Amino acid sequence: MTVKYTEDHEWLKIDGDTATVGITVHAQDALGDVVFVELPAVGTVFAQKDTAGVVESVKAAADVYMPVNGEVIEVNEALRADPSLANSDPLGGGWFFKVKLSDPIQLDALMDETSYTTYSAAA
Template sequence: MNIKFTPDHEWLVIEGDTATVGITQHAQDALGDVVFVDLPEVGKTLAAKDVAGVVESVKAAADVYMPVTGEVLAVNEDLRADPSLANSDPMGSGWFFKIKLSNPAELDGLMDETSYKTYEQNA
């Protein structure tokens, strides 16, 4: 499994020219109990660092950023119906959306798991 992380605490699991995107354990820990998610529109193309959605908790609201440029292929309707999945399984059933990569070279600018763990400890 090829997984990358952003400085904004999003993760991507890359499979060929698609990626599944969600928030990390660190992000959900910081947010607390997630009560609402706003997901991007399927078919929309977003640039890296564009706001792709919003996650709201009892403590705060935070933007979810597009980690790389791509077209939104699918959103997690289960997460929309049950936002607590972002807390209970943030790197599994709590995924946010799937994208078709427009520029796979952008992945080179993201962190691997080892680099992210070091970054997370200093966050």
């Protein structure tokens, strides 16, 4: 399974033509304790960089951007019920939504883990 990262601090785990999307450890560290998430509706089609959701913490709110073109096929209802999963397990149980990729070539422009680690250290 391939993992990619965006400059907006989202991660994608790619499995075929589907990607699971969440926020990175860096993002949740910057936000602090997450208290609310707004997830997109299943079936919604987004273009890359569209706002697909919102994450709110005790100290800030931030948009969650669609990292690639695609259709939302599933949302994490467990995260909606317990937003703190974005802090306690951001790369696992704290995922936000799954998207069916409509333009997989866009993945080539995203960062791998090494590139993202360097990028986020400078952020």
